[in-house]
Amino acid sequence: MSDLSGTILVTGGMGFIGSNFVRYLLREHPAARIVNLDKVTYAGNPRNLADVADDSRYVFVRADVCDAHTVAEVLAAQRVDQIVHFAAETHVDRSILEAGDFIRTNVEGTRVVLEAARKAGVRRFLHVSTDEVYGSLGASGAFTEISPLQPNSPYAASKTGADVLVRAYHVTYGLPAIITRTCNNYGPYQFPEKFIPLMIVNALRGEPLPIYGDGLYVREWLHAEDHCRALATVLAAGRSGEVYNIGSGEERVNLDVAREILRLTGQPETLLTHVKDRPGHDRRYALDHAKIRRELGWKPEISFAPGLRQVVEWYRQHDIWWREILSGEYRNYYQAHYGGQRD
Numbered sequence: 056m057s058d059l060s061g062t063i064l065v066t067g068g069m070g071f072i073g074s075n076f077v078r079y080l081l082r083e084h085p086a087a088r089i090v091n092l093d094k095v096t097y098a099g100n101p102r103n104l105a106d107v108a109d110d111s112r113y114v115f116v117r118a119d120v121c122d123a124h125t126v127a128e129v130l131a132a133q134r135v136d137q138i139v140h141f142a143a144e145t146h147v148d149r150s151i152l153e154a155g156d157f158i159r160t161n162v163e164g165t166r167v168v169l170e171a172a173r174k175a176g177v178r179r180f181l182h183v184s185t186d187e188v189y190g191s192l193g194a195s196g197a198f199t200e201i202s203p204l205q206p207n208s209p210y211a212a213s214k215t216g217a218d219v220l221v222r223a224y225h226v227t228y229g230l231p232a233i234i235t236r237t238c239n240n241y242g243p244y245q246f247p248e249k250f251i252p253l254m255i256v257n258a259l260r261g262e263p264l265p266i267y268g269d270g271l272y273v274r275e276w277l278h279a280e281d282h283c284r285a286l287a288t289v290l291a292a293g294r295s296g297e298v299y300n301i302g303s304g305e306e307r308v309n310l311d312v313a314r315e316i317l318r319l320t321g322q323p324e325t326l327l328t329h330v331k332d333r334p335g336h337d338r339r340y341a342l343d344h345a346k347i348r349r350e351l352g353w354k355p356e357i358s359f360a361p362g363l364r365q366v367v368e369w370y371r372q373h374d375i376w377w378r379e380i381l382s383g384e385y386r387n388y389y390q391a392h393y394g395g396q397r398d
């Protein structure tokens with residue numbers, strides 16, 4: 056893969072995938088400088104990047120992507136020439152409780168960053184999106200980059216809004232923009248409201264593992280490290296105006312993943328607890344990622360079984376990180392969302 060150079064603005068770099076990406080760039084691309092613009096919401100955590108905070112190639116700016124003045128100022132002052140746009144509200148269940156922040160950050164925030172990018176004349180705008188924009192699949196098949204956009208949750212709808220705005224900025228203004236769509240990611244520093252880290256931290260504490268509905272929903276799992284390498288590849292060599300799916304082919308049934316986590320943590324299956332299903336719950340996602348393999352030569356390298364083992368180990372060793380999260384706002388969310396639920 057070609058080396059990245061210049062100044063790369065990463066929005067949402069304090070979040071799960073964003074922070075993994077910042078660390079990945081600093082490690083693998085020594086000629087790149089990174090400016091991380093992040094609002095530090097409940098899911099953004101400065102501790103995620105504490106180990107690189109003093110790196111001379113790294114700058115952190117605390118700001119909201121909806122703040123047009125600050126975004127434009129940062130692009131100019133830092134001489135940003137490429138943008139990787141992660142900043143987003145990402146949790147489907149929260150979007151079902153209240154969609155306002157999702158529309159604001161994901162749609163309006165993307166418009167603000169696009170507009171600033173256009174005015175600054177950046178040479179690359181990479182928009183990080185999700186397979187959820189395609190909707191849900193039955194038992195077979197996989198989404199390609201030209202599958203229709205049929206989002207089902209408010210979160211997915213907000214990401215679809217952002218995707219079509221990015222496309223419009225490319226077509227209308229010639230902005231050199233690319234969209235990537237990934238499947239479910241897992242890895243270190245993932246906020247424990249998401250399925251895999253939630254199952255791990257509950258298992259490590261001997262708490263019930265809440266399984267929505269029958270638990271037979273299927274997700275495709277990609278390790279964040281593989282995703283970061285794919286994003287760097289697209290940033291370096293992707294074609295403007297294109298969409299690239301970033302998948303792994305590692306489809307798993309939710310119940311099987313939860314059972315494996317119980318096995319890895321030495322906990323009994325009696326902790327599995329079926330709870331009320333998520334409204335509009337997408338049955339299955341699967342991505343066809345032949346295009347990125349064919350055009351850019353990227354392929355996933357971390358298989359799910361060793362990847363999951365490694366991540367369980369990471370959470371076991373970083374209990375200070377997640378225990379601090381569990382003691383904050385998370386407790387109220389967890390109580391409001393799961394409190395007393397049984398099927």
Ligand code: DAU
Pocket residue numbers: 145146147148184185186187237238239240248249250251253265266267268270272273274309333340
């Ligand atoms: O596919 C990419 C998407 O993956 C990203 O765009 C989203 O930001 C990310 O949150 C994720 O969406 P999902 O809805 O698939 O992820 P989540 O971790 O919320 O749930 C994964 C599966 O596990 C889903 O079928 C719902 C189920 N689940 C989830 C939670 C939190 C449970 O059974 N129990 C739970 O407590």
